Structure formats: C-alpha cells, structure tokens
Amino acid sequence: NAGVTQTPKFRILKIGQSMTLQCTQDMNHNYMYWYRQDPGMGLKLIYYSVGAGITDKGEVPNGYNVSRSTTEDFPLRLELAAPSQTSVYFCASLAVDEQFFGPGTRLTVL
Amino acid sequence: GQNIDQPTEMTATEGAIVQINCTYQTSGFNGLFWYQQHAGEAPTFLSYNVLDGLEEKGRFSSFLSRSKGYSYLLLKELQMKDSASYLCAVSPWGNQAGTALIFGKGTTLSVSS
Secondary structure (H helix, E strand, C coil): CEEEECCCEEEECCCCCCCCEEEEEECCCCCCCEEEEECCCCCEEEEEEEEEEEEECCCCCCCCEEECCCCEEEEEEEEEHHHHHCCCEEEEEEEEEEEEECEEEEHHHH | CCCCCCCEEEEEECCCCCCEEEEEEECCCCCCEEEEEEECCCEEEEECCCEEEEEEECCCEEEEECCCCCCEEEECCCHHHHEEEEEEECCCCCCCCCCCCCCCCCCCCEECC
C-alpha cells in the first residue's frame, strides 16, 4: 500500500491564481481530512469527508473548496490564492482510531 | 471553545527520561492522541488514550486523566532520533465530525549527546 499520497510536494503561486492540491489514499478509508500547519502552530482542520459525496467544513474553510467523488480521492481547491494561504497542507485518512497523514504540500503565495 | 496547551520547547540528554505534558479544554472528548513530527515531515501516530490510565508502547508511554483534562507522553532511554515535535491532539466531536482532531501547537524536543 502506498498509504496517503499528495501532489505536488512544493508549489509557488501568485496572488489570485488558483490550484488544486491532490490527495489519494489506497486503504479504502471512508474518512478523509485536510489540515494546514503554519510555523509554530498546530494543525488546523480545513475540510473533512465521511465518505464519497459527503464533505463538511472544519475550523478554517474560508478560501478553500473540496470534492469527494470517489473513496480514494479528496482534492482541495484554492480559487483565489492569498498570502494568508501560505502554509503546509496535510491530507489524512482515518483507520479506526489512527489518522494516517500524507507527506504534505508546501505552498507559498507571493 | 477548544483549547489544548503543551510546552513550546524542551531539552534533554541521550539516555534520559522526558515527560511532555498536555492539558485540554474541549467541548467533548472521544480520545487523545500523540503524534511525532520530524522537521519537514508528516506527523506519525504514537499513541491513543480514551480511558484513564497509562498506555505503554516500548520506550513511549502515554497517560490520561479525563477528570483533570490532562495527559502526558513519557519517553524513556532518549535517543538523538527522538529530536522532533510532539503533537497532542483531542477528538472532541466523536462521530459528528468524522473524528477530526484538534491539535496543540506542539512541543519541540531537542535531545543532545
């Protein structure tokens, strides 16, 4: 199993550009999450999904959108990138009582 | 509101024992997690406590007191590779939010020889 994979690993965006952060898991987990982690701060939940076709907002959803058309994929969309969205983004999926994290995407908005 | 507190930094020497404390105030409680995160990497699961008491797993142990809103992670026989950030996280919502987690800011542990 590859576990949770994320692409890209790094990305630099200009203000106002849009992009999609990809997340895929091959463990057939229903629950998936997107977190962001800023320096010196804990991870903050952006969006989560309890299964294909079902998504909901977390603590910090503004400026982001998600979709969940399949069990495996949970992409995160930034429509109008802003400097405040400079962060490291982690996707995770849940197995019983343990969340498995992807390797992260480091995003810089200039 | 939801709040999780843990020390920002700790230092220790190889072979020693270190205890990282975590206190939490959350709207609900469905378990407390400890994760290890090396710089530039993803968090990796260390432990999960949902009942009071001590859970031991090799060199790592985690303790929970729900009545006090308190947990600690105990690391024994410290090694240089234990230098990392340790994240305390609580599941406050149970099934209502897909068991999403509230994270503390993390404790950066530096182990020296």
